[in-house]
Amino acid sequence: MKTSKHLLINSLAFAVAASVLSFAAQAEQRFPVNNPEPAEGEYVHVPPTMEDLEKSDFHPELKRVIRRGHDLFVNTQQLRDKNVFNNMNCNSCHMGEGRLPFAGPVWPAAVTLPDYRGKNGHVNNLEERIVGCFTYSMNGKPPAYGSDDMLALTAYHQWLAKGVPMYQDGNSMYGRGYPKLEQPEKKADYQRGAKVYAENCSLCHADDGNGLVQNGKVVFPAVWGDNSYNWGAGIIRHFTLSSFIKHNMPLGRPNSLTDQQAWDVAYYINTQNRPQEPRYTGDVKETREKYLETFHKHTSYGLEVNGKLLGEGASTGRKDFLLPDIVRPRTFTAE
Amino acid sequence: MKKIHRMTLAAATLCLAVTSAHALEGDAKAGEQAAAMCVACHQANGGGMNIPGGESWPSIAGLNADYLYKQMKDVKDGSRNSPTMLPFVNMLNDQQFKDIAVYYSQLPAVQGQGDPAATEEELAHGEKLAMQGDWERYIVPCSTCHGPDNLGAGSVFPHLAGQHAGYISDQLHAWQSGKRNNDPQHLMLAIAERMNDKDIRAVSQWLSRQPAQRKGEQK
Numbered sequence: 406m407k408t409s410k411h412l413l414i415n416s417l418a419f420a421v422a423a424s425v426l427s428f429a430a431q432a433e434q435r436f437p438v439n440n441p442e443p444a445e446g447e448y449v450h451v452p453p454t455m456e457d458l459e460k461s462d463f464h465p466e467l468k469r470v471i472r473r474g475h476d477l478f479v480n481t482q483q484l485r486d487k488n489v490f491n492n493m494n495c496n497s498c499h500m501g502e503g504r505l506p507f508a509g510p511v512w513p514a515a516v517t518l519p520d521y522r523g524k525n526g527h528v529n530n531l532e533e534r535i536v537g538c539f540t541y542s543m544n545g546k547p548p549a550y551g552s553d554d555m556l557a558l559t560a561y562h563q564w565l566a567k568g569v570p571m572y573q574d575g576n577s578m579y580g581r582g583y584p585k586l587e588q589p590e591k592k593a594d595y596q597r598g599a600k601v602y603a604e605n606c607s608l609c610h611a612d613d614g615n616g617l618v619q620n621g622k623v624v625f626p627a628v629w630g631d632n633s634y635n636w637g638a639g640i641i642r643h644f645t646l647s648s649f650i651k652h653n654m655p656l657g658r659p660n661s662l663t664d665q666q667a668w669d670v671a672y673y674i675n676t677q678n679r680p681q682e683p684r685y686t687g688d689v690k691e692t693r694e695k696y697l698e699t700f701h702k703h704t705s706y707g708l709e710v711n712g713k714l715l716g717e718g719a720s721t722g723r724k725d726f727l728l729p730d731i732v733r734p735r736t737f738t739a740e
Numbered sequence: 741m742k743k744i745h746r747m748t749l750a751a752a753t754l755c756l757a758v759t760s761a762h763a764l765e766g767d768a769k770a771g772e773q774a775a776a777m778c779v780a781c782h783q784a785n786g787g788g789m790n791i792p793g794g795e796s797w798p799s800i801a802g803l804n805a806d807y808l809y810k811q812m813k814d815v816k817d818g819s820r821n822s823p824t825m826l827p828f829v830n831m832l833n834d835q836q837f838k839d840i841a842v843y844y845s846q847l848p849a850v851q852g853q854g855d856p857a858a859t860e861e862e863l864a865h866g867e868k869l870a871m872q873g874d875w876e877r878y879i880v881p882c883s884t885c886h887g888p889d890n891l892g893a894g895s896v897f898p899h900l901a902g903q904h905a906g907y908i909s910d911q912l913h914a915w916q917s918g919k920r921n922n923d924p925q926h927l928m929l930a931i932a933e934r935m936n937d938k939d940i941r942a943v944s945q946w947l948s949r950q951p952a953q954r955k956g957e958q959k
Contacts, residue, residue, distance in 0.1 A: 436930035501875035
């Protein structure tokens with residue numbers, strides 16, 4: 406058994422983490438999960454579950470708030486047309502209730518923030534980070550700072566981080582974010598990406614990228630178009646989407662595509678139409694230039710692809726505003 | 741204005757999606773006649789039968805037509821191994837597959853059965869797997885693909901809620917053993933092979949107890 410080998414060569418904690426998180430203990434499978442195992446010295450955290458919450462001695466009112474946070478996280482569509490203006494749930498990208506390694510687990514945010522964030526050029530706390538998700542990934546209008554929903558969401562994040570030291574080194578966390586894949590051998594290609602998409606993705610996400618809505622409920626999220634994330638979302642960066650796909654898609658069969666396929670299909674998806682970048686200045690090339698170093702050098706926004714200037718003429722999607730009022734710059738004064 | 745227009749568009753897209761799901765060209769009337777050979781097992785109402793300890797006959801009433809059509813073709817070509825079904829599908833031609841698929845898809849879903857002796861603990865485990873999954877073992881919740889109420893999604897992911905427990909259990913085991921090999925991209929196989937017998941019993945029992953019809957839906 407793989408697990409017992411781990412027990413011999415590594416520390417106990419390491420072995421437990423390996424069996425819990427990387428499924429090393431599973432019997433022979435035709436379609437193994439194949440996520441990387443923790444490297445020597447990596448910090449491994451197994452977030453608590455909702456059952457653990459019920460068993461905890463937390464105040465009943467705190468349990469209620471965390472439960473609400475969990476519910477919002479896995480069914481963010483309940484905020485549709487109020488805070489969420491596309492077909493995404495938090496859980497769409499932060500899979501497995503935000504607990505899953507290599508699927509953007511959210512507990513690191515609770516212990517690495519407040520921190521300086523290049524995207525907006527100032528120190529952000531957890532609430533402001535979540536404002537970012539709503540603004541871009543949900544193409545929405547974030548819940549107000551200090552609101553019940555914001556309290557619930559931040560409390561759920563913090564619950565998942567239970568036991569992790571504050572300001573634990575963020576670079577050594579096992580499975581954090583979507584670890585960058587090696588640069589592809591061949592430059593990412595639209596045509597090859599279209600083929601990967603047709604063979605592996607369109608079954609659920611549809612040929613037109615719109616996913617599936619059935620009886621008014623989102624089953625499969627839209628990966629482009631009005632119901633998808635906008636041109637400013639973190640996952641519009643090719644390296645982020647390629648890693649998300651590699652480690653999580655097709656659902657239930659992670660790591661089944663090659664790195665090249667993941668880069669190609671990410672390029673294909675992230676060069677389709679989608680809602681406008683909320684920081685749009687009125688000119689896509691200018692907007693690209695303005696946020697180039699901190700963001701858009703990793704996207705195709707404002708570039709010409711297949712004879713089309715990407716982002717030009719993009720609508721605001723299902724919402725009727727560009728940038729939510731809540732998003733603002735900060736000049737920190739220690740006064 | 742713009743918003744209203746977009747919502748109309750979204751609604752139109754939705755309708756389109758629903759219509760295209762019924763695009764299979766079959767004649768329900770002809771299907772009813774051809775289905776005369778099906779009723780011995782699947783019953784006149786398409787509700788099938790749960791047979792503890794034996795091979796359960798699935799409830800096929802109200803299943804998606806494209807899905808039903810594909811299953812008949814798959815039995816014929818062997819990617820879905822079913823010695824019970826094979827002699828029957830061999831008596832039918834492709835148009836009859838389509839007719840039968842359309843006929844059964846239009847019947848109201850029939851509530852299936854499970855083992856009355858299933859324990860509370862088993863059902864709780866089944867509900868957890870079906871609705872939250874077990875990500876530590878990478879068992880994705882059924883509802884992610886089979887729809888929020890496990891009432892099916894599109895033409896690929898079949899209706900599970902209210903299906904006979906014996907049938908669901910048989911199929912999960914069939915994926916494990918390789919008898920069933922006809923799921924697109926092996927999305928089901930990958931999950932099934934991570935499940936143990938306890939998981940399979942629990943999830944089958946829980947699903948069989950869920951409403952086979954959407955709330956307020958009476959055909």
